[in-house]
Structure formats: C-alpha cells, structure tokens
Amino acid sequence: MTDESTPSAAERGQPSLPPFAWGGVLLILAVKVLLHLPMHPAYGYFRDELYYLACADNLAWGYVDHPPLSIAILAATRFILGDALWAIRLPVVLAGAASLFITAMLAREMGGGKYAQVLAALTLLIAPVYLAMGSFYSMNTFEQVAWPLCALLLARIIRTGDANLWLWFGAVAGLGLLNKHSMVVFGFALVAALLFTPHRTQLLKPQVYLGGVIAVVLFLPHLIWQAMSGFPTLDFMRAAQAGKMVAHSAPEFLFGQVLLIHPLNLLIWPVGLACLLFAPWLRAYRVLGIAFLIVIAINLLTVAKTYYPNPAYPMLFAAAGVAYARWFEAPKLRVLRFALPGVIVAGGLPLLPITLPIIAPESLLAYTQAIGISAPREEHSHQELELDQHMADRLGWEELTAAVEAVVADLTPEERSGAVIFGSNYGNASALQFFGSGLPPVISGHNAYWYWGHGDADGSVVIGVGMSADGLAPMFESVESVARVDAPLSVVHGTVITVGRNALVSIDTIWPQLKLGM
Numbered sequence: 232m233t234d235e236s237t238p239s240a241a242e243r244g245q246p247s248l249p250p251f252a253w254g255g256v257l258l259i260l261a262v263k264v265l266l267h268l269p270m271h272p273a274y275g276y277f278r279d280e281l282y283y284l285a286c287a288d289n290l291a292w293g294y295v296d297h298p299p300l301s302i303a304i305l306a307a308t309r310f311i312l313g314d315a316l317w318a319i320r321l322p323v324v325l326a327g328a329a330s331l332f333i334t335a336m337l338a339r340e341m342g343g344g345k346y347a348q349v350l351a352a353l354t355l356l357i358a359p360v361y362l363a364m365g366s367f368y369s370m371n372t373f374e375q376v377a378w379p380l381c382a383l384l385l386a387r388i389i390r391t392g393d394a395n396l397w398l399w400f401g402a403v404a405g406l407g408l409l410n411k412h413s414m415v416v417f418g419f420a421l422v423a424a425l426l427f428t429p430h431r432t433q434l435l436k437p438q439v440y441l442g443g444v445i446a447v448v449l450f451l452p453h454l455i456w457q458a459m460s461g462f463p464t465l466d467f468m469r470a471a472q473a474g475k476m477v478a479h480s481a482p483e484f485l486f487g488q489v490l491l492i493h494p495l496n497l498l499i500w501p502v503g504l505a506c507l508l509f510a511p512w513l514r515a516y517r518v519l520g521i522a523f524l525i526v527i528a529i530n531l532l533t534v535a536k537t538y539y540p541n542p543a544y545p546m547l548f549a550a551a552g553v554a555y556a557r558w559f560e561a562p563k564l565r566v567l568r569f570a571l572p573g574v575i576v577a578g579g580l581p582l583l584p585i586t587l588p589i590i591a592p593e594s595l596l597a598y599t600q601a602i603g604i605s606a607p608r609e610e611h612s613h614q615e616l617e618l619d620q621h622m623a624d625r626l627g628w629e630e631l632t633a634a635v636e637a638v639v640a641d642l643t644p645e646e647r648s649g650a651v652i653f654g655s656n657y658g659n660a661s662a663l664q665f666f667g668s669g670l671p672p673v674i675s676g677h678n679a680y681w682y683w684g685h686g687d688a689d690g691s692v693v694i695g696v697g698m699s700a701d702g703l704a705p706m707f708e709s710v711e712s713v714a715r716v717d718a719p720l721s722v723v724h725g726t727v728i729t730v731g732r733n734a735l736v737s738i739d740t741i742w743p744q745l746k747l748g749m
Contacts, residue, residue, distance in 0.1 A: 248339055248340070248342075249339055249342065249343065249344040249345070250344075250345065251335070251336070251339055251345075251348065252335065252339075252344075252345035252346075252348040252349050255345060255348070255349040255352070256331075256332065256335045256348055256349065256352050259331065259349065259352045259353060259356055260328050260331055260332060260352070262356065263327060263328055263331055263356055263365070264324055264327075264328055266362065266583070266587060267320070267324045267327070267362075267365055267366055267587070269587075269589055270316070270366075270587075270588050270589065271588055271589055271590055271591055273588075273591050273592055273626070274588035274592075274622070274625040274626065275316070275625055275626070275628060275629065276316065276625065276628060276662075276665070277367035277368070277369075277621070277624050277625050278624035278625075278628075278657075278658040278661075278662075278722065279367065279368070279369055279624070280319060280367055280368045280369075281628065281658065281661035281662050281664075281665050282657045282658065282661045282678070282679075283301070283302060283305050283368055283369075284305070284309070284314060284319070284661065284665055285657070285660070285661040285664055285665070285679075285680075286302045286305075286679060287302050287305045287306040287309060288664075289679070289683055290302065290303070290306055291456065292452045292453050292455070292456035293453045293456035293457055293460065293464075294678075294679045295463040295464060295466075295467050295678050295679050295681075295682055296464065296467050296678050296679065297370055297411065297412075298370075298408065298409045298410060298411065298412065298450075298453045299409060299453060299456075300370070300373070300406065300409040300410040301368075301369070301370035301373055301410055301411075304322055304373075305319060305322070305368060308321065308322055314665075319368050320366070320367065320368055322368070323364070323365055323367070323368050323369065323372040323373075324365055326365075326372045326373050326375065326376050327361060327364070327365035327372055327375065329376050330355065330361070330372075330375040330376050330379060330542075330545065331352050331355050331356065332352075333376065333379045333380050333383055333545065334351050334352055334354075334355050334379055334545040334548055334549055335348040335349070335351055335352045335549075336348075336383055337351070337379060337382060337383045337386060337545060337546065337549035338350075338351040338548075338549035338550075338552040338553055340383060340386040340387055340390060340549075341386060341513060341516055341549055341550060341553045342512075342553060343549065343552050343553035343556055344556055346552070346555075346556040346559070346568060347549075347552035347553045347555070347556040348552060349552075349572070350499075350548075350551070350552040350555055350556070350571070350572060350575075351545070351548040351549045351551070351552035353572055353575050353576060354496055354499045354500070354548040354551070354552070354575060355544075355545060355548055356579070357493050357495075357496070357575060357576065357578070357579025357582075358491070358492050358493050358496060358541075358544070359490070359491055359492075359493055359582050359585065359586040360491035360492065360538050360541045361375065361541070362583070362586040362587055363586045363587070363621055364538075364541075366586070366587055366588060366621075367621070367625070370410050370411045371411070371538070371541075373407075373410045373411070374407065374410060374411045374413065374414070374542045375541065375542045375545075377403055377404070377406065377407030377410060377414060377417075377542070378407070378414070378417045378542035378543055378545075379542065379545035379546065380403050381400055381403050381404055381407070381417065381418070381421065382421075382519055382522075382543075382545065382546045384396050384397075384399055384400045384403065385400065385421060385518065385519070386516055386519065388400075388433065389430060389515050389516060389518070390515070394433070394436045394438040394439070395438055396438075397433075397436070397438040397439045397441065397442035398438060398441055398442050398445060399442075400442050401441065401442025401443055401444070401445035401446040402442075402445050402446070402449065404418050404442070404446040405445055405446035405447070405448065405449025405450050406449060408446065408449070408450040408453075409449060409450060409453060412464065413539060416526060416529050416530075417522070417526060417542070417543065418446075419525075419529075420522040420523075420525035420526045420529070420543075421518070421522045422434070423521075423522075423525055424518045424519070424521035424522040424525060425518055427518075427521050428517055428518045428521070430518055460682070463682065467678070479534065479537060481531055483537075484530070484531060484535075484537055487537030487538075488537065488540070490537075490604070491537060491538055491541060492541070492544055493578065493579060493582065494578070495574060495575055495578035495579070496575070498571065498574070498575070499547070499548060499551040499575070500544055500547040500548060500551060501547075502550075502551045502554055502555070503546070503547030503548060503549065503550035503551030503552075503554065504520055504523060504524075504547050504550070506520075506550050506551065506553070506554045507519055507520025507523075507546070507547070507550045508520040508521070510554065512557070513550055513553065513554075516550070519546040519550070520546075520547075520550070522543070522546075523540075523543050523544075523546060523547060526540050526543045527540055555567075555568075555571060559571075581602065582604070584598055585598070585599060585604065585605070585619065588622060588625060592618060592622065592626060592720045593720070595618060595622060596617055596618055596720065599618075599619070605619050616720075616722065617720055618720050620722075623720060623721055623722045624658070624722050626718060626720055626721035626722070626723075627716065627718030627721025627722060627723040627724060628658075628662035628665075628666060628721075628723065629666055630716055630717065630718040630721070630723070631659055631662055631663070631696070631716050631718065631723045631726060632662060632663055632666040632667050634714050634715075634716045634717075634726075634728060635652065635663055635667070635670065635694065635696060635714075635728060636667065636668065636669075636670065637714065638694055638713050638714055638728050638730065639669075639670055639671065639694065641713070642692065642730075646691075646692045646732070647671065647692075649689060649691040649692055650671040650691075650692040650693070650694060651671050651672050651673075651674055651685070651686075651688035651690070651692070651693055651694070651738075652670060652671055652672065652673045652674070652693075652694045652696060653674055653675060653676075653693050653694065653695050653696065653698065653745075654673060654674070654675040654677070654680070654696045654697065655675070655677070655695070655696060655697030655698050656675065656677045656697060657675060657677045657678045657679070657680055658722065658723075659696045659697055659723060659726065660673050660674070660675035660677065660680055660696075662723075663696065671694070672686050672687075672688060674686065674688060676742075676745035676746050681742075681745065681746045684742070685738050685739075685742055688738055689734075689737070689738060690706075690734035690736075690737060690738035690741075691732070691733065691734060692730065692731070692732055693706075693707070693730070693731045693734070694728065694729070694730055695727075695728070695729040695730070695731060696726065696728055697723075697726050697727065698727070698729055699712070699727055699729065700712045700727075700729050702729075703729055703731040705735075706731060706734060706735055706736060706741060707731035707732055707733055707734055707735060708732060708733035708734075708735065709731070709732045709733060710729060710730070710731045710732075711729065711730055712727055712728070712729045713728055713729065713730050714727075714728040715727055715728070716728070
C-alpha cells in the first residue's frame with residue numbers, strides 16, 4: 232500500500248482546491264449570528280455563566296471543573312465590554328460563527344465545491360446543540376472551534392504533505408486543552424486513527440513531536456496548577472460519574488446524538504461517516520471517520536453526557552457535503568441540489584424555540600409538550616424540571632436573590648455583621664454574588680467555591696440557601712427555615728432558605744466536611 236501522506240498535492244497531480252463559497256457561507260454565517268441576538272426578556276443569565284463570572288473574579292491557572300482559557304477570555308471581555316448579557320455572550324457567538332466557517336473550509340479541503348461547502352455549513356447551522364451552546368457563555372463553544380480546526384489541519388497535512396502544519400496542530404491542541412480537558416479525547420482519537428491508515432508514517436516525522444511539545448508547553452501551567460492543588464479535577468470527575476451525571480445506555484446515548492444534531496441531519500452525518508470510511512474518493516481522509524468512531528466509543532465507555540461528541544460532527548458534515556455535491560451532478564438528481572438544503576432548513580425551524588430563548592417559558596413548556604421533543608436530561612439534579620435544563624437554568628436567579636435579601640434584612644444589625652451565606656451549589660452561590668446588593672459574604676462547598684475557602688466567616692450566623700433545617704441542625708444551637716423561593720419553571724423554584732445561629736463548632740473545623748459532591 233502506498234504512503235498517501237508523504238507526496239505533496241502537486242506531486243500527486245491533484246487539482247487545486249475549489250474556490251471558497253464566500254457568498255453562501257457568509258450569508259449562513261450572518262444568519263447564525265442573527266439567530267443569537269433576539270432573546271425573550273423572561274430569560275436571563277445561565278447558571279454556568281454566573282459561575283464563570285465568579286471564576287473570573289478569582290483568576291487562576293485552573294479550576295476544579297475546567298481549565299483557565301475560557302475564564303481568561305471572559306475576564307478580558309468583561310474588562311473591555313462589561314458584564315451585560317450581550318457582552319459576555321459575544322465571544323461564544325463569534326466562536327460559533329468560526330466553527331461554521333471552519334466546517335465549510337473542511338468541505339473545501341476534501342475537494343468540495345461551493346455546493347458542498349454551503350450544505351455542510353447549513354447542516355451545522357440547524358444542529359440544535361450548536362445553536363444551544365452558542366446561546367450562553369461556555370467553554371463548550373470554544374471546543375466546537377478547536378476540534379474541527381485540528382481536523383482541518385490534519386486534512387491539509389494529508390492533502391499537501393506539509394508536515395510543518397503539525398506545529399500549528401500542536402498549538403491549536405494545546406489551546407484546546409487549556410479550554411477543556413476533553414481535547415485529549417479528540418487528540419488521542421486522531422493519533423490512534425492514523426495507525427489504521429497509510430498515514431501512520433506521519434508519526435515518523437519530527438514535526439509531529441514538536442507539535443506535541445508545543446501542546447504540552449501551552450498546557451503545562453494548568454498541569455502544574457493541578458499538581459500543586461492535588462489534582463482536584465480527578466476528584467471532580469469521579470464524583471460527577473458517581474452521583475451527578477445521568478448514566479445513559481448505549482441506545483439512549485445514540486438517540487441523544489440524533490436529537491442534538493437534529494433528526495433531519497440523519498440525511499447528512501451518517502452519509503458523511505459512511506463515505507469517509509468506505510468511499511474511494513475520500514480514502515485519503517478515512518482517518519477522520521475512524522477518529523469519529525473512536526470518539527463515540529470513548530464516550531460510550533465513560534458514560535459521558537450526550538453532547539460531549541458534538542465537536543466531532545463537522546468532519547461528517549463536510550464529507551457529506553462533498554458526497555451529495557458529487558452525486559447531484561447526475562442530471563436526474565439535479566433537482567435534489569435545491570430540495571435537500573430546503574428540507575434541512577425547513578426542518579430546523581420547528582426546533583428553534585427549544586434551542587434558543589425566544590419564547591416565554593410557559594409557551595415553551597406547552598410547545599415542547601405538544602411536539603413531544605425535549606433535550607436529554609444530563610444531571611440527576613434536573614430530573615424533576617418541567618422545562619429543559621438549558622432553559623430552566625436561565626430563570627429565577629433574581630427571585631432567589633430577592634428572597635435572600637429579605638431574609639438578611641430581617642436580621643439584627645449584630646447578626647448581619649457576622650453573617651455568612653452558604654450556597655448549596657455553585658449556581659445559587661454565584662447568582663447571589665452577582666445580583667446581590669449589600670449581602671453578607673457568599674461561600675459554598677461546591678466545585679471551585681470550596682477551594683476558595685470561607686474567608687473570615689466565623690459561622691455565628693449562617694444563611695443556608697438550598698439547605699434544609701435538618702441538614703444544618705447538628706451544627707447550630709438554633710435553626711429555622713425562614714423562606715422558600717417562588718420562581719415557577721426555574722431551577723431554583725422551591726429552594727429553602729434556612730438560618731442557623733450560634734455555631735456549635737468553628738467553621739474551620741467543619742470546612743473539610745462541607746465539601747459538597749461535585
């Protein structure tokens with residue numbers, strides 16, 4: 232078998248790349264950006280956004296549940312533009328646009344002309360998981376850039392034989408690791424997939440290992456932070472697997488892929504996967520299809536959340552675009568060149584209210600019940616919600632804050648001076664920090680909050696948010712439940728607020744036991 236990875240494109244007699252579909256791709260890109268602009272006034276900050284803002288107030292080379300890059304980007308954005316919703320979400324909107332652009336570029340790299348590029352971009356445009364992730368600040372949207380960019384670089388290495396591109400690959404992979412640890416899954420999948428193709432000879436080239444050095448150097452500060460902090464992320468991952476995450480069976484996980492990528496996209500991504508694996512005219516890029524299978528296998532074995540593999544799908548979108556462009560050249564099938572994109576776009580419209588915060592919560596609940604479709608539930612704490620988690624997590628934070636402010640106002644001046652608020656999770660703790668006015672210090676035992684400590688709190692008066700009287704009773708002389716949050720359809724509806732007075736033990740003594748399950 233010949234080595235397909237060594238000769239340059241010119242040496243193999245390959246034609247030059249097709250022109251880029253600037254008009255079509257930029258139009259789709261503009262539509263994607265515009266889709267993220269309208270927002271129903273009932274929806275506010277997403278739970279993770281509030282936590283990220285709290286992390287941005289505590290800049291470090293790492294956090295218990297994520298690396299530092301997305302937090303650094305948020306801190307810079309906040310410094311320049313402030314922390315209004317439109318401001319903090321601007322980077323993820325731009326990142327979403329970049330992932331769409333890279334997908335079209337990947338189709339072109341595989342030899343796809345304008346039709347292939349536009350079809351690949353349209354497929355990503357309507358994918359619910361891409362729309363949803365682009366509607367709130369999260370490291371996940373930046374991951375949707377890093378993975379396909381690495382795939383694009385590998386495809387170009389294959390086409391051109393330019394081994395120096397491995398240095399850029401290493402830089403992107405290193406930044407991807409600084410954004411989210413799961414970059415290692417995709418990096419492993421690509422390298423492992425090389426072993427199953429003639430491109431395994433790439434692993435003999437020094438540039439591959441220089442690229443690896445670049446990735447390690449970029450990731451090294453976070454790795455040092457992990458080591459100095461006792462590798463807290465490993466504890467976080469074990470705890471999440473044990474108690475937080477819903478364990479999906481293999482059929483449930485695969486069905487989740489269909490929903491999150493869009494049911495009508497079954498016309499696209501399985502075709503792209505099949506062509507990458509078996510079509511002779513995409514043989515050179517088979518490594519990408521094998522890498523996708525490895526990603527799915529790893530996620531199945533680790534009982535991952537259903538959205539974890541989503542950054543790998545642009546490889547399949549691009550390959551499917553190339554395939555359909557090739558097939559629709561046949562005169563009898565030319566009419567389908569317009570029919571297929573039309574079906575994709577029309578099919579995407581009904582799911583827009585589910586993926587984007589554009590209709591009132593009550594209307595959304597009625598709509599999801601009417602069509603019988605909702606996003607897979609990923610966490611046990613959200614199993615009882617009526618709305619999908621990524622919508623319910625945008626509701627109720629100001630109502631929660633108002634309820635806590637009312638409780639604080641009822642304390643005596645002496646009690647307020649020594650009080651501390653203990654949040655049962657990072658969501659309510661970070662919301663109180665962001666929205667609260669004149670509140671006592673907010674602490675929590677959840678995720679990074681426990682590592683940030685309890686400050687000067689002495690525990691004389693503790694306002695427990697989301698903690699029952701029974702839970703606080705062993706630690707205080709007197710405990711009373713004083714309020715309950717009323718915010719229907721939100722994640723905080725029914726949250727109990729409890730006041731504990733006169734701690735029986737010092738907070739220093741019990742702090743190790745206050746580390747909540749991750």
